[in-house]
Amino acid sequence: MEVEKDHKLIKASLEGDLTAFGELVRQYENYAFNLAMKVTKNREEAEEVAQDAFIKVYKSLDSFRFEGKFSAWLYTIVYRESITRLRKRKPVHTHTEELPDNIYLESECEDGIDRLTRTNRSALIHKALGRLKPEEASVLTLFYLEEMTLKEIDEITGMRVGNAKVHLHRGRKNLLYVVQTMTKAPLNEWL
Amino acid sequence: MNREKDILKKWLDEAGHQAPSPGFSSRVLATIQAQEAKRAVFKPAVSPLRVKLAVAGIAAFFIGIILFVPNGNTQTGGASDYTLLVQNWLQNRASDASQLVLDGVSWPVLTPSDLSFNPLFGYALLAMALAILLKAYISTPFRTE
Numbered sequence: 001m002e003v004e005k006d007h008k009l010i011k012a013s014l015e016g017d018l019t020a021f022g023e024l025v026r027q028y029e030n031y032a033f034n035l036a037m038k039v040t041k042n043r044e045e046a047e048e049v050a051q052d053a054f055i056k057v058y059k060s061l062d063s064f065r066f067e068g069k070f071s072a073w074l075y076t077i078v079y080r081e082s083i084t085r086l087r088k089r090k091p092v093h094t095h096t097e098e099l100p101d102n103i104y105l106e107s108e109c110e111d112g113i114d115r116l117t118r119t120n121r122s123a124l125i126h127k128a129l130g131r132l133k134p135e136e137a138s139v140l141t142l143f144y145l146e147e148m149t150l151k152e153i154d155e156i157t158g159m160r161v162g163n164a165k166v167h168l169h170r171g172r173k174n175l176l177y178v179v180q181t182m183t184k185a186p187l188n189e190w191l
Numbered sequence: 192m193n194r195e196k197d198i199l200k201k202w203l204d205e206a207g208h209q210a211p212s213p214g215f216s217s218r219v220l221a222t223i224q225a226q227e228a229k230r231a232v233f234k235p236a237v238s239p240l241r242v243k244l245a246v247a248g249i250a251a252f253f254i255g256i257i258l259f260v261p262n263g264n265t266q267t268g269g270a271s272d273y274t275l276l277v278q279n280w281l282q283n284r285a286s287d288a289s290q291l292v293l294d295g296v297s298w299p300v301l302t303p304s305d306l307s308f309n310p311l312f313g314y315a316l317l318a319m320a321l322a323i324l325l326k327a328y329i330s331t332p333f334r335t336e
Binding site: 018029031058 | 199200205206207209210211212215216217218220222223224
C-alpha cells in the first residue's frame with residue numbers, strides 16, 4: 001500500500017537515511033509543485049515554495065503522526081508556504097480576461113476543446129486553472145486530481161467545509177467559463 | 192451537475208500534474224545536506240547544557256560532603272561545622288516563631304534536639320540529585336562532526 005510504503009520511508013529518514021527521504025521527494029515533487037503552482041501562478045516561486053516545504057518536512061519529520069497520510073501533511077505545508085509567499089508579494093489579478101493563445105491553431109479552438117490534441121488540451125486546462133483565484137484552483141486540484149474529501153481539504157487549507165464547497169462550486173463555474181472563452185466555443189457543445 | 196463534474200475530473204486527470212525543473216529532488220537533498228553540515232561545524236566540543244550539568248553535579252557533591260559528612264567531633268554528635276551553623280540558625284528562628292501566639296492557634300514547641308540533619312537523609316537526597324543529573328546528561332541529544 002502507498003501509505004505503508006511512505007511510512008517505511010519516513011521511518012528510514014528519521015534514522016538518518018537521506019536516500020529514503022530523497023525517494024519521498026521524488027515521489028511527491030510533482031504533487032507539491034503542482035499545488036504550489038495553483039496558488040503562486042509562477043514557476044520559479046512554485047519551485048522555491050515546494051523546496052522550502054520539503055525542507056520543512058524533513059526538519060519536522062519527528063512530529064509526523066503515523067495515523068495520517070503523508071500526502072495530506074505535505075500538502076498542508078505546501079499550501080501554507082504558498083499562501084505566505086503570496087502574501088509577501090502584490091497579488092496578481094487572475095480573473096477571466098482574454099489572453100493570446102498562440103499555441104493553438106485557430107481552427108482547433110473554433111471546434112471546441114474535444115478537437116484539441118491531448119497535449120494542447122492539457123496545456124489549455126493548466127492555463128485555465130492559472131486564471132482562477134488561488135483558492136478556487138487549489139480546491140479544484142485537491143478535489144478532482146488528488147481526490148480529497150472536503151473535510152481533508154478543510155484540514156489542508158484551513159478553509160471550513162462550507163467555504164471549500166463555495167470555492168469548489170465557483171471554481172467549476174469559472175473554469176468552464178475560462179475554457180469556453182479560450183476555445184471560443186459555447187459550453188453546450190461538450191456538456 | 193454530475194456530468195459537469197465528470198468532465199472536469201476527466202480534464203484535470205488528463206492534464207495531470209505540472210512538474211518542476213529537472214534535478215529538483217537533488218537540489219532539495221543538497222540544500223538539506225548543506226544545512227546539516229553548517230549546523231554541525233559550529234557545535235562546541237561540549238555543549239553548554241552538559242557543562243552546566245557537570246558543574247551542578249560536582250557542586251552538589253561537594254555541598255553534600257560539607258553539610259552531611261561527619262567531622263569526627265563527638266561533642267557535637269558527629270555533625271560537621273557547617274551543619275552546626277545551620278542548626279543554630281534554625282533553632283534561633285524556631286524559638287522566635289514559638290513566641291508568636293495567635294488567637295485560637297498555637298505554634299508547635301520546637302526544642303533543639305528536634306532539629307538535626309540525618310546524614311542518611313542527606314546521602315539519599317544527594318544520590319537522587321546525582322541520578323537526575325546523570326539521566327539528563329545521557330538523554331541530552333548532541334551531534335558531533
